[in-house]
Amino acid sequence: MARTRATILDIARELGLSKTTVSSALGGSGRISEEKRALIRETADRLGYVANRAARSLRVSRVGTIGLYIPPIARSLAFYMDFAFGVTEGAAAADYDVTLFARGLTPQRAFHVDGVIAIDPSPGEPLVAALLDDGIPTVSVGRYTGPGEERVLGTLEAHHTELQIQVLDHLLSRGRKRPALLAVDDAISSSWAVDTLNTYLDWCRRHGIEPRVHEVEGNATPRDLVSAVASAVDTGHADALVCGAQGHAAQSQLVLESRGLTVGKDLDIASFAGAAALETGNPLISAIDLAPREYGAAATELLDAVVRDPDAGPVHRWFDGASVQLAG
């Protein structure tokens, strides 16, 4: 119940040393004999010492915290959640804390971080614009276009296009010549949604395949999805469904199997937005695994780099951890 933690001075007193000695012993710097260093370390964790972060921050004017901005999109939350965990893990490794930024957060609070990671920021997002305007070191995961975009210090991107083409090629190699795209009708179209549609259309053109695009609302009801799948299969004679929204692939499988169709035999299903529990790892669905945890960790690493050297100019990195999982 001891509500006051041991300080560096307690350790010093205990050993008859000075706070300077203790500090440098614990910090690794300075010239200290090895025996003393070991002794200090030992008593430090005997007393349950843990450095006061506020004091350190005040002194070194580095907060040790990164902000994480997550867009308030109802779908694909699972991806963001995993991403957030990845950020947290990467941050712990680099001795950062992660604080959550929700939309509507007053930019005031943003000053208490060393930098922020914004995942899929939509162009109109005022918080991100405010952060950039205030000169907070910011890393964008996925391209950010919008006010202040020239001040984004780092951008991390995955090879979406290449991976999507791999998936489409794989369907083709399995003889599926009429893949339909169940695209998301994205009001605040992120760069990802736009790119995805273009990739599909391009691919169709290059292969002389007639594109079949079926738009699905962002928060479609099950009934909506049933009819979308029905129109793709029955009317459009699709022999493969390519889903743009997380969860839709698994849901489409439900629809097809309930109708007596066997996925992998009668039809194929693929997902461009994998990483859902029911999609990635499902042997019947070809999916892109964005590896959200590793993605998040990579974002942290990038942020750390630009925080350490803010004048390096905008840096762009590719994330190589994403992969495709091909079915059949």
Next chain:
Amino acid sequence: MARTRATILDIARELGLSKTTVSSALGGSGRISEEKRALIRETADRLGYVANRAARSLRVSRVGTIGLYIPPIARSLAFYMDFAFGVTEGAAAADYDVTLFARGLTPQRAFHVDGVIAIDPSPGEPLVAALLDDGIPTVSVGRYTGPGEERVLGTLEAHHTELQIQVLDHLLSRGRKRPALLAVDDAISSSWAVDTLNTYLDWCRRHGIEPRVHEVEGNATPRDLVSAVASAVDTGHADALVCGAQGHAAQSQLVLESRGLTVGKDLDIASFAGAAALETGNPLISAIDLAPREYGAAATELLDAVVRDPDAGPVHRWFDGASVQLAG
């Protein structure tokens, strides 16, 4: 690009006052004339002043941060995500930051918070146990049973049982006398999962109804769900499906509608774990809306209370924001 923020001293110099005066003017305390207070406030935000949190924390030995522990469960992430946003909003109102605790976080870091909110902590969770052991003020959302449970300072619970009974009663009032429970086979059975099953069994007994429990794996494949639904409907002759896992209600609707059955007419569907985009707000599905954002905000409020008065003894609160949305 000014990387050094204005301090309280800058304001003082600018106005020829002392730091004490500026501090108390901004903090609201002290005896200051109203004109001076206004003047100080004005120049403060002219200079873009924002208080240095580290300095304040050091002085008042209050960090201004709460930790949020989220269990690493693959399903119902959407609920946790919304809950997290709710915590963030509530925290902002009470001038807290929220830092994310993932499992595997070294308890060391936990010292940098004023308290932590643990949502649905499983009994074996070592991080939560460590937090309690270290005397960190902890609020549990849902009952925590496990090592150190007597040190939990606050518990927030929703009226799960009552709400679930309401849902079952509603089904009965619509003439559904054979409701089947699609229960989650929860390895680390949370208090919620256990309570839910008991509620259903109790209710059946009281109404002289034969219980129909169909266990579904935590991360069931679509194919698993299809067969679970099929066995409930075809073999068990269920006239209503009650789903325990988030997302299963919407998915069951997909299955039924694909088979040509109309939800709300041929069969009913209800969800005990609402708050998913496709369930709550779906007029065909009776669902419990846990109101995750408000739930999170309430958790913050409770934590704030126990942090302010840690010696008040364990406090238990009911969350009254949850509701049922009845279909038909």
Next chain:
DNA sequence: CGGGTTTGCGGGAACGTTCCCGCAAACAAA
């Protein structure tokens, strides 16, 4: 053995706040 260099450690200031005082001026009560 005398000069210089290295080693091991301590003193003190600083980071930006808050808060306890003190103190003069103004004001009220006697």
Next chain:
DNA sequence: TTTGTTTGCGGGAACGTTCCCGCAAACCCG
């Protein structure tokens, strides 16, 4: 006028670190 109280503000210390110094003792080399 005298005494007491309120008002408005400032000085200084403290929170726990880190980091720049300084300074003895030990060591090295010729």
